[in-house]
Amino acid sequence: MRPVRFNIHPKQGEPNKSILMTEAPEGYSGQGFFTTKLSDVVGLARKNSIWPLPFATSCCGIEFMATMGAHYDLARFGAERVGFSPRQCDLLMVMGTIAKKMAPVVKQVYLQMAEPRWVLSVGACASSGGIFDTYSVLQGIDQIIPVDVYVPGCPPRPEAILDGFMKIQELVGKESIRRRNSPQYAALLESYGIQ
Amino acid sequence: MALTNEIIQQQLTEKFGDQVYNFESPFGLLTFQSPKEMNLKVLQFLYENENLQFTFLTDLCAVHYPDNKGQELAVVYLLHNLRENIRVRYKIFTDIQQPDIFTATKLFEAANWMERETYDFFGVNFIGHPNLKRVLNADEMDYFPLRKEYPLEDQTRIDKDDAMFGRGGSIF
Amino acid sequence: MLETKEMQPHHVKLPDGSIEKLTTTLNLGPTHPATHGVFQNILELDGERIVSAEQTVGYIHRAFEKLAERRPLYQITPITDRLNYCSSPLNNMGWHMTCEKLLGVKTPKRVDYLRIIIMELARISDHLICNSIVGVDSGAYTGFLYVMQYRELIYEIYEEVCGSRLTTNIGRIGGFERNFSDTAFQKLEKFLREYPKVLKEFENLFTRNRIFMDRLKNTGGISAERALNYGFTGPNLRAAGVDYDVRVHNPYSSYEDFEFTVPVGSTGDNYDRFLVRNAEMWQSLSLIEQAYRKVQEFKGAEAEVYHADAPAYYLPEKKDVYTKMEQLIWHFKIIMGETEIPKGEVYHSVEGANGELGFYLISDGGRTPYRLHFRRPSFIYYQAYSELTKGSMLSDAIITMSSLNLIAGELDA
Numbered sequence: 001m002r003p004v005r006f007n008i009h010p011k012q013g014e015p016n017k018s019i020l021m022t023e024a025p026e027g028y029s030g031q032g033f034f035t036t037k038l039s040d041v042v043g044l045a046r047k048n049s050i051w052p053l054p055f056a057t058s059c060c061g062i063e064f065m066a067t068m069g070a071h072y073d074l075a076r077f078g079a080e081r082v083g084f085s086p087r088q089c090d091l092l093m094v095m096g097t098i099a100k101k102m103a104p105v106v107k108q109v110y111l112q113m114a115e116p117r118w119v120l121s122v123g124a125c126a127s128s129g130g131i132f133d134t135y136s137v138l139q140g141i142d143q144i145i146p147v148d149v150y151v152p153g154c155p156p157r158p159e160a161i162l163d164g165f166m167k168i169q170e171l172v173g174k175e176s177i178r179r180r181n182s183p184q185y186a187a188l189l190e191s192y193g194i195q
Numbered sequence: 196m197a198l199t200n201e202i203i204q205q206q207l208t209e210k211f212g213d214q215v216y217n218f219e220s221p222f223g224l225l226t227f228q229s230p231k232e233m234n235l236k237v238l239q240f241l242y243e244n245e246n247l248q249f250t251f252l253t254d255l256c257a258v259h260y261p262d263n264k265g266q267e268l269a270v271v272y273l274l275h276n277l278r279e280n281i282r283v284r285y286k287i288f289t290d291i292q293q294p295d296i297f298t299a300t301k302l303f304e305a306a307n308w309m310e311r312e313t314y315d316f317f318g319v320n321f322i323g324h325p326n327l328k329r330v331l332n333a334d335e336m337d338y339f340p341l342r343k344e345y346p347l348e349d350q351t352r353i354d355k356d357d358a359m360f361g362r363g364g365s366i367f
Numbered sequence: 368m369l370e371t372k373e374m375q376p377h378h379v380k381l382p383d384g385s386i387e388k389l390t391t392t393l394n395l396g397p398t399h400p401a402t403h404g405v406f407q408n409i410l411e412l413d414g415e416r417i418v419s420a421e422q423t424v425g426y427i428h429r430a431f432e433k434l435a436e437r438r439p440l441y442q443i444t445p446i447t448d449r450l451n452y453c454s455s456p457l458n459n460m461g462w463h464m465t466c467e468k469l470l471g472v473k474t475p476k477r478v479d480y481l482r483i484i485i486m487e488l489a490r491i492s493d494h495l496i497c498n499s500i501v502g503v504d505s506g507a508y509t510g511f512l513y514v515m516q517y518r519e520l521i522y523e524i525y526e527e528v529c530g531s532r533l534t535t536n537i538g539r540i541g542g543f544e545r546n547f548s549d550t551a552f553q554k555l556e557k558f559l560r561e562y563p564k565v566l567k568e569f570e571n572l573f574t575r576n577r578i579f580m581d582r583l584k585n586t587g588g589i590s591a592e593r594a595l596n597y598g599f600t601g602p603n604l605r606a607a608g609v610d611y612d613v614r615v616h617n618p619y620s621s622y623e624d625f626e627f628t629v630p631v632g633s634t635g636d637n638y639d640r641f642l643v644r645n646a647e648m649w650q651s652l653s654l655i656e657q658a659y660r661k662v663q664e665f666k667g668a669e670a671e672v673y674h675a676d677a678p679a680y681y682l683p684e685k686k687d688v689y690t691k692m693e694q695l696i697w698h699f700k701i702i703m704g705e706t707e708i709p710k711g712e713v714y715h716s717v718e719g720a721n722g723e724l725g726f727y728l729i730s731d732g733g734r735t736p737y738r739l740h741f742r743r744p745s746f747i748y749y750q751a752y753s754e755l756t757k758g759s760m761l762s763d764a765i766i767t768m769s770s771l772n773l774i775a776g777e778l779d780a
């Protein structure tokens with residue numbers, strides 16, 4: 001459970017209880033050794049050191065600022081390093097309306113990212129066009145790139161963004177290291193016209 | 196002497212006679228029209244006349260009246276005299292077949308993008324504009340979206356019920 | 368690209384007919400770490416100096432104006448939220464007042480004062496972001512992280528009043544959707560108590576900071592004449608030395624009952640813009656305090672007023688709709704578009720966080736506007752960006768961009 005604090009009646013935090021250590025993956029351990037699946041270890045490492053690439057275009061980006069700020073603090077989830085270069089990042093966070101004029105840019109950024117890469121679509125606009133069913137707005141980024149997790153809301157509260165992020169962590173942790181080489185994955189990319 | 200709507204109207208009629216007409220003041224804002232060829236002359240007079248001094252272009256936009264045959268597009272200027280703190284609204288109408296209007300960019304730098312936006316939305320062709328191309332929409336767009344005949348919705352969507360979302364008929 | 372002879376760099380000689388250029392072309396944006404929001408700037412650089420800049424906008428054009436033609440008046444408020452999303456309540460209130468002007472609704476004083484509280488809170492939160500981002504761009508991240516936390520206090524007040532943080536959709540035509548709760552006032556008090564200290568400290572961090580001053584002074588300046596010609600309004604115009612403020616020139620929402628000063632700068636450079644915004648935050652604080660005091664002075668039945676007595680346009684409170692016949696009827700009438708909307712053209716403007724935010728509404732008597740045009744300050748003053756940055760260093764151009772407070776949503780509409 002995450003500690004909740006209201007500002008009017010300040011409660012004392014309980015640091016010893018609220019710090020959560022990552023659990024070790026299933027495995028066989030004995031004196032001085034520990035065996036487990038490579039996938040699990042890699043997943044564990046990956047999921048706790050995600051480098052997000054914020055692609056913030058509009059209002060949802062402002063909520064992302066709040067998520068990054070001291071109050072909500074995305075850094076607690078191992079996403080301290082917000083990278084702005086697609087080459088270094090693992091997670092593309094698309095926040096905000098993507099107009100049709102912007103669509104090729106989003107795709108370009110996605111293509112520039114190295115595998116493995118994940119996509120988090122934050123907010124109604126990025127997920128479906130939101131309230132803007134208009135001639136100029138792309139009706140959801142999943143028309144151009146594959147999306148892993150959608151966060152609903154207009155804008156989603158920072159808690160919701162964090163929740164979406166944790167869902168991504170779950171996915172990342174469970175992903176088999178072979179997935180990106182599988183024919184299914186190739187077919188998925190193929191359906192978006194990405195080789 | 197404080198500038199009032201009456202004085203402005205009087206000065207304008209003195210200068211332009213019956214070339215400026217349809218004076219009214221909805222909600223206290225003096226509104227008038229002139230033929231479209233006159234627009235630069237009127238704007239310049241408003242700008243340079245030492246009593247009037249409308250040197251601040253607050254807003255510029257267009258309106259489409261499809262039923263107003265021969266005068267479909269209105270271009271509306273909103274000018275502000277910051278010293279006297281008074282505004283005027285000035286309208287010109289043009290035929291949609293030949294929407295040519297003189298640009299105001301020489302008087303107001305601010306008009307540059309506003310005119311580009313008006314071109315983008317309505318296709319008003321500002322003669323003499325330094326860089327008249329689309330500003331908000333993509334260059335490839337081949338129609339003027341804010342004209343009344345074009346639909347609002349994205350026509351490529353297939354996952355919504357058309358009857359509920361306006362495509363193929365309007366609920367209003 | 369190079370316009371005049373003098374602007375060409377002299378140190379390189381290119382042979383005639385060479386396809387090489389003397390300048391470097393740098394494509395800044397549309398997605399670039401240093402641009403907040405999505406703008407594209409194609410810069411011609413001579414070394415680090417900018418020779419010319421060409422801006423492209425429209426990367427989040429969402430067709431607000433077309434959308435508004437399809438929505439009844441009360442449904443347009445959510446669109447206005449998304450104009451300048453750093454200060455949504457300001458846009459909301461501006462829109463409500465435009466409608467009230469058209470419909471001839473007169474709001475009671477208490478509503479006006481409550482609105483002022485909300486509007487000035489919004490102004491603070493907007494300026495706070497802008498100024499702290501200027502800090503981030505000049506290499507001081509601390510200020511941003513520090514004040515972000517206090518912006519949450521403002522958001523909590525919004526939340527208490529309307530239930531949402533950012534895209535507030537706050538208020539209704541004619542007033543508020545419900546009365547302010549006691550908690551809202553408590554939170555406001557807490558804010559008024561804590562915020563001055565924070566702002567003071569923020570200023571201590573920046574205002575006389577040597578590095579910060581050196582980065583900001585004499586960069587991105589503009590003269591008053593050029594600023595006016597470019598249609599600047601708001602803090603950016605005031606930083607250039609023109610004291611135009613819609614709150615003073617065309618008072619709305621009873622601003623004439625209040626005492627406040629309009630801070631002005633002189634050179635219109637980045638540093639002045641920063642100072643003007645800071646000074647405005649202090650003014651806003653004092654406005655909120657005054658308004659809060661005035662609100663407290665209402666006694667008895669008057670202290671419960673939170674909307675105008677205009678049943679034909681004011682969407683009744685939900686719990687009344689469920690329990691009272693008359694309210695239900697009005698609710699039905701408004702939602703189904705049975706109430707009469709007058710014909711006419713109104714222009715109403717409010718002092719948005721970036722300047723004069725205008726609404727030009729043409730009504731043909733239908734339930735939706737015939738045409739609605741937003742005068743969006745950032746769209747208008749962003750044109751000047753190439754002039755502001757010509758001849759300056761690339762790194763200064765970034766600060767200029769953030770100190771202009773460009774909000775993509777407002778810019779692209």
Ligand code: SF4
Pocket residue numbers: 058059060061095096097122123124125126130131153154155156449534
């Ligand atoms: S989902 Fe809502 S808040 Fe987010 S970008 Fe779209 S309109 Fe803005």
